[in-house]
Amino acid sequence: MIRSLKILALLASPLTLFSQQAEMPPRMESTNQPARFGPLRFREDSVTIIGEYKNFTGGPPFKVAVSEWISNNQATYSAPIDSNGHFRLTFPMPAPGEIHIDFGRASLWNVAIPGETMYLSADMNKIEGPKRGDTAAITAWKEHTATIFEGSNARLHNDIYRYWRHQAASSNQTGYGSRQWNEQFKLDAFCDTVHGIFRSRMQFLQDYHRRTPLEARALQFIETTLRYSNASVLTQRYYYVLWNDRVKHEKRYFATIDSIVRPVLTTGYLAMDYRTVLRDIHSHISTKALNLPGSNIDSLHNEYILHPVERSLTQAWLASIIQRQGHVLDDSMMTALRASVKEPYLIKQLTQRNDALKALQADNALLAGARLITEFPELKTSAEIYRHITAPYRGKVIYLDIWGTWCIPCREAMQHMPPVKEQYAGKDVVFLYLANRSPMEAWKNTIKQHRITGANVVHYNLPAAMQQLFEKDYLDEGFPTYMLIDKEGKLVTQKAPRPHHTAELITAINKLL
Known part of the structure; x- marks a missing residue:
């Protein structure tokens, strides 16, 4: 499914740490258990990835995809890979969250924490997975470590990588099909089907964790992304449901979503799909308000979006959508926004974007x-x-x-x-x-x-x-x-x-x- 003004400028510089082998940091996988991720907090910060691709024979730049908080879009940052397979990329990261590393080549899914430096080593000859059904190849692929993360959060990143690799190679993981696949179900049956797949995926995670204990933050992140990826399948389906069916099954439908995401509500922000779920729920609320004369969108919003941070985020995203369409927010709108969005980081970003739009509007020379x-x-x-x-x-x-x-x-x-x-x-x-x-x-x-x-x-x-x-x-x-x-x-x-x-x-x- 992106893109607009970047939150911060992309910072990228030529790789220097790999110029001497001794400068590559030693493996750091501490045995202690860092504190689990807590509620959402923003700060002006970034993440740096320094890496080496072994057996690299050329190709496109190294890329990382992240979700922008202020625009609710996916942003992609890139850096060149030199002839020795070395690269370095710094990108803005104001809060912990899901990142997609070099998808289309290494295809790594992980989490990033503001302020950290991740060291990545990958063997390009071992990245691509085997064909489904090739038992021997799957076993060998799961046992071979094609990618290694090093640095202060090495165990966190490696645990996520190993779980992802194991899950990707497992033949018993049920996936969602195309739009035609999910539209074969009535809404209530669709809720049951998605919830059944969700339970299967959670059981897979629990079984894996019993055999190969995950660092607490890795387990927390994987569970959060699993929950919101399944919830987003439900919320996306709502766009294709007729109004009468929505009304008929609404209570059960939202109860299913709630049962999936409620256990990780305060750390849902770790998943990219978190924002998709919030956006879709607000879209439903807006549609409902239009179809119910006399209803108040704010009261409906409070009925479905319970956490104060989520309400603040939703208001910021709505303002961002207006700006993205080329509209300047007037003084009264900015005043109302500051009253409803309590997070200074979000207000700062929205104000900067609004000032840029004002300058654009005044520049008739363009x-x-x-x-x-x-x-x-x-x-x-x-x-x-x-x-x-x-x-x-x-x-x-x-x-x-x-x-x-x-x-x-x-x-x-x-x-x-x-x-x-x-x-x-x-x-x-x-x-x-x-x-x-x-x-x-x-x-x-x-x-x-x-x-x-x-x-x-x-x-x-x-x-x-x-x-x-x-x-x-x-x-x-x-x-x-x-x-x-x-x-x-x-x-x-x-x-x-x-x-x-x-x-x-x-x-x-x-x-x-």
């Missing part, structure tokens, strides 16, 4: 030369709208993007467009944008923020009724939709390559030139 079209004749059919917006560019290939300031994937995709636009500067190609439900201020701020301007760029902000009419026939399943139109104005495809598939997009455009 729109100099931009073609922003907001006035249109009365057009009554989607065909008329299509002809009106494409006719001025007859003789050029058109790459049309249907997006919205509120759409996170739309905005993320825009980050990949600069090299594509530069590729076709001065050529017969135009990049045309149609904004859905995007107020003028937010629309302009987003265009400025993502630098979506240039001689070959045109922006349309159609009246809502006309935009809806056009989307009825031309929108491909959802936002964003990308269309390619040839030089004669003929629609070639409503499934054009997305901006991050740069090579495919360039090839597709070149075929039409």
Whole structure:
């Protein structure tokens, strides 16, 4: 499922510790049991990972994915790997939490603690797991340590890694299938099915812990992530449930979620899915408030979100969503926000983002030369709208993007467009944008923020009724939709390559030139 302003600047510097073998710290797996993770606390801090990939033969940079607290999006940080397989990466980490280390290559899942330095050594020849069903290979793979963590929290990280490796190689772990898989169940049966899978996974963890005792924090982290990953499957399903079924099964549905997450409520923040669960629950609350005349969203919110920290986080995320859509929070909104969000770190980040948006809004030079079209004749059919917006560019290939300031994937995709636009500067190609439900201020701020301007760029902000009419026939399943139109104005495809598939997009455009 991301992305917006980073909480802190990425800090990365060339690796120096591996220049001398003696500088690699000794293994530190203390036998003492550190205190378990406590309630959520923020601080301005970071985590550093220093590593070595043995048998490294080249490839993409080393990457770490974390969840940003202020945006509720996943952020990816990267650093180059030198010819000897050495790398060093420092990234912001204001609170302990789940991180995904170099997924797609090493594919490591672990936890990071603000202020720590993790030392990572991995053998690239031993990373990839065996095929399911190959018993001998699975046994050998589970017994071989392909990755070693060192440093002050070495036992914590190694225990998590070993459990993950053992779990990944086990053939008795039931997984969730596609959307089609979960939609085969009625909501009550779905609750029972997910809860059954959850119990199976928890039993697997308990059996493993009896055989191979885990450090207390490792056990706590693994249990928390298991609980919230299962809860998120439940909350995500709610988007596909009809309103009548929601009302009918609501009590049982939320009781199931509560039974899964309640034991780790105060440390749920350790899991990335924690934020997904909170977001989905708030989405349900908003829908319920709209469908129950006279209901109060705050009282409904308090009914489902019980912990003060969770309420504070939810309010911060809602403000962040408004900002992400290009809206500046006015003074009264900021005052109300400070009253409801008690965490100084979150308020500081929201204030900084708001100040940046104010500066962006005031900088009209960023729109100099931009073609922003907001006035249109009365057009009554989607065909008329299509002809009106494409006719001025007859003789050029058109790459049309249907997006919205509120759409996170739309905005993320825009980050990949600069090299594509530069590729076709001065050529017969135009990049045309149609904004859905995007107020003028937010629309302009987003265009400025993502630098979506240039001689070959045109922006349309159609009246809502006309935009809806056009989307009825031309929108491909959802936002964003990308269309390619040839030089004669003929629609070639409503499934054009997305901006991050740069090579495919360039090839597709070149075929039409």
